[in-house]
Amino acid sequence: PVSVYPTKEVASVQVAERIANLIRRKQRAGQQAVLGLATGATPVGVYEELVRLHREEGLSFRNVVTFNLDEYFPMPPTAPQSYVTFMNENLFDHIDIKRENIHIPDGTLAAEEVAAFCLNYEQQIEEYGGLDLQVLGIGRTGHVGFNEPGSAPNCGTRLVTLDDLTRRDAARDFGGKENVPTKAITMGIGTIFKAREIILMAWSGKKASIIKKAVEGEVSGEVPATYLQLAENVEFVLDEDAASELT
Numbered sequence: 001p002v003s004v005y006p007t008k009e010v011a012s013v014q015v016a017e018r019i020a021n022l023i024r025r026k027q028r029a030g031q032q033a034v035l036g037l038a039t040g041a042t043p044v045g046v047y048e049e050l051v052r053l054h055r056e057e058g059l060s061f062r063n064v065v066t067f068n069l070d071e072y073f074p075m076p077p078t079a080p081q082s083y084v085t086f087m088n089e090n091l092f093d094h095i096d097i098k099r100e101n102i103h104i105p106d107g108t109l110a111a112e113e114v115a116a117f118c119l120n121y122e123q124q125i126e127e128y129g130g131l132d133l134q135v136l137g138i139g140r141t142g143h144v145g146f147n148e149p150g151s152a153p154n155c156g157t158r159l160v161t162l163d164d165l166t167r168r169d170a171a172r173d174f175g176g177k178e179n180v181p182t183k184a185i186t187m188g189i190g191t192i193f194k195a196r197e198i199i200l201m202a203w204s205g206k207k208a209s210i211i212k213k214a215v216e217g218e219v220s221g222e223v224p225a226t227y228l229q230l231a232e233n234v235e236f237v238l239d240e241d242a243a244s245e246l247t
């Protein structure tokens with residue numbers, strides 16, 4: 001299903017409320033909530049609202065376990081562009097999550113360590129009982145996570161090569177495309193599909209044409225987000241501008 005909200009602010013508050021309800025429901029049952037998280041501009045408003053709910057309405061993250069979708073490779077966690085830094089600044093530093101419950105792909109591994117790390121990432125998700133909710137943005141290539149065009153529908157966590165358009169879109173954060181890493185570690189389409197609920201968010205007219213392809217286009221590895229059309233538990237949460245090309 002597709003939900004269209006007048007603005008990204010209104011939509012972000014709705015998504016944050018869904019996450020908060022999941023966390024509270026799990027808390028009442030004495031269980032952990034296992035969240036799959038994204039970085040980038042798209043989820044910033046959701047994280048802001050979650051921080052507000054923590055500060056002003058007593059929402060606790062003590063029972064929350066998180067797995068981030070991806071990290072550039074190579075990437076030291078302390079770099080300003082790392083997804084570790086992003087998550088700390090936008091969410092983790094402002095809530096009461098236990099540090100040991102946070103999982104983000106490791107951008108500091110030696111090449112020969114990557115495959116074992118990726119298998120272990122999948123296993124850890126399984127050991128926590130799987131992802132309750134995966135939050136996604138979408139890149140202009142149609143990527144979710146960093147599953148670029150050509151990704152298979154059943155792929156798992158792995159080292160990938162970033163699309164040229166993805167690197168151009170990241171150029172500003174790195175002071176030029178040539179400084180953007182060429183690779184990343186990302187959860188796979190198969191990993192994302194195992195989540196019990198998936199929310200893909202997109203804002204602004206810049207995402208309108210890829211959203212049209214993702215929601216209405218033929219399912220194909222050329223636009224990996226189209227695979228989500230085959231998931232039963234997915235919701236596309238859009239602002240009016242991102243939805244403007246949908247028929």
Ligand code: F6R
Binds near residue numbers: 039143
């Ligand atoms: C980020 C991620 C990416 C972004 C996508 C959109 O963890 O996995 O797929 O969600 O590139 O980025 P923004 O939100 O910056 O437009």
